[in-house]
Amino acid sequence: MNKNAFLFFLCIYPFLWCIPADSSELPVRVGSKKFTENVLVGEITTLRLRQEGVPAIHRKQLGGTRVLWSALLNGDIDVYPEYTGTITHEILAGKGLEEENDIKKALSQLGIRMKRPFGFNNTYAIGMKRKTAQRLGITKISDLKKFPELKFGFTNEFMYRQDGWPNLQMHYQLPQKDVRGLDHDLAYRGIDEESIHVMDLYSTDAEIEYYELVTLKDDLHAFPDYNAVLLYREDIADRWPEAVKIMSQLEGKIPESKMIQMNVQAKINKVPEKQVAASFLAKEFGVHSDVYIESITKRIFQRTCEHLFLVIISLSGAIILSIPLGIAAAKAQRIGQGILGVVGIIQTIPSLALLVFMIPLLGIGGPPAIMALFLYSLLPIVRNTYTGIRSIPSDMIETAQALGLSPFARLRLVELPLASRSILAGIKTSAVINVGFATLGALIGSGGYGQPILTGIRLDDMGLILQGAIPAAVMAIMVQGFFDLAERYFVSKGLRIEAEKQ
């Protein structure tokens, strides 16, 4: 097999077994944000659609509001659970919309529809130990005014958000002086040990029950409502008219107590989310569905395919572009500094920011992740191609000239082979970085080993985190080994002997 055929085969190899069979009719694509409650609602919606015969897939834990909202607008997903407060305060911020009808109107101008609320309100809430609250007779936030000695511990975000503590303090004229910012998980522990007495919560947090807390009634309405609703694309009705009706069945079906219970099931009791969703639907609609949970080997295999796909496509693209760029940089000094400067700057963009920049351009899933990985892979290869060629001794270049080789033949027969070691080292560096960085792709729905890592972090499940982290580390080591072997193939034996002697 010649070198080119070998490279080509390498490039298409992952496609052969990774690409899913093409479906003639696109299923309903349900998205969800990367926290457990949203994933659960996503699972429930997906499963309910399937129970009624509408094919649906769940692209879960895609990221934050920005990612989901742009994915919905771009048509990468068809529906996802959102909160009314987020719609008015973030998505349609600055328009001063409060009335449900006005919100609906504004959304429909964008081709988006909103279902009626599920029934739970996941707003900011103020919580206390149940025992303490009972002892002091506190049931609502305005009761706190009578106890200026209570210690408050809030997340840093809540401390400084306009609709957080500043708003709360003003609204209720709270007199407390001992107010500190701290990590949410530490706050739970702090309140358990009574080093703080009052903390901020999300009203459906699983931990409320676990730590025996009560949420105080927001009697003066300081916090906006965060009613959970489904946002969906109007055009879904063209493909699956019955889907809209099925989603309506879920309206009002999940009161706050139920949501908290399900959060506890998933987060504290570690019941698989699909299972939690299935039991909910069995109870509500009397339909039992078998929850098929893939075997761990199949799952890892699938993740490996996705991960390899990301790495191989982005790296191949980077190699194809970077080597000519590196050559151009080495040959033309002035352009060279420009090229090295630009690829250097790309490298300084924080990885998460680069991923998010790609969403408006390329949507969610594989393409934006591949593009970001591709951009990150450029610098090591361009730089090593550049230095590899620049460090060829001048007498080699002159000898090649004196033989009568044309500039192109010189490049092909002399300069590139002499720089091959350096170029390959650059590719190896890119590949190893790429394998690690590709785990972040899961944040925007590109799958891969990042998927179990994200879920693991969300559910505080070390086993799941390792299911992603260990294969990723193994893959990085194997990639390294692969390129060490490739050196035997691409770097002349003469150069290798020379290197060993030095």
Add this chain to the structure above:
Amino acid sequence: MSQQDYHVPDHIFKLSGVSKAYGETHAVRSVNLSIPKGLTTVLIGPSGCGKSTTLRLMIGLLQPDEGTVLFEGNEITRANILQLRQHMGYVIQNGGLFPHLTARENITLMAHYLGWEKSRINLRLQELVDLSQFPNDGLERYPVQLSGGQQQRVALMRALMLDPNVLLLDEPLGALDPIIRSGLQNILREIFYKLRKSVVLVTHDIGEAGFLGDQIVLMRGGNIVQKGTIKELIHSPAGPFVTNFINSQNSLQEVLQEEYE
């Protein structure tokens, strides 16, 4: 067309009023020089005298600031240089072998590039191996696995592969130890004699110049001081510099002794 175009020149190179400067430093000043066909011309002189620059002007690695360089009657230009170089063989001090290619691949690189047939390549290679007394099993070795003397013989074979009209050698033996050096001098003289090639050799060693050169060009500060046979340089020097230069090196005595024996 002028009459000159029909005239077959008896010189392989003709330099007319050639000057070359590197910034402020004048390496070669208004040099006029003809290199006769079929003979060995040696360019010699102390470091910085312009001998290497003159050689590099001939193979077009440098372009003259002033004057013209003719190769077989054609002016060397950027347009024809690649073509003309295929009729010149060039060897530098450390051989300039490509480390990523075996001896065989180094020697046959240009022949492959020009699309010679395999049988023709092998035939020519065998001729050269015999001529330079190079061990056959050394052909599959990489430069790093060869001794200095072997490397220079490979470089010479590479220069001769296309059967060029002229050989240009820039201190080809400069980096070798004395014993190997004198052995290779003998091989070189034998090859020059057998092939009757035009040769331009740059050296700083007057003994080597006397041993190999039919014509010796002594340079100093970018100018030609004297041109002639070694005997002419010794017996009718153009000035005290010539005598001093010759006497400062004792290697000549051995050569002359050999000559008279």
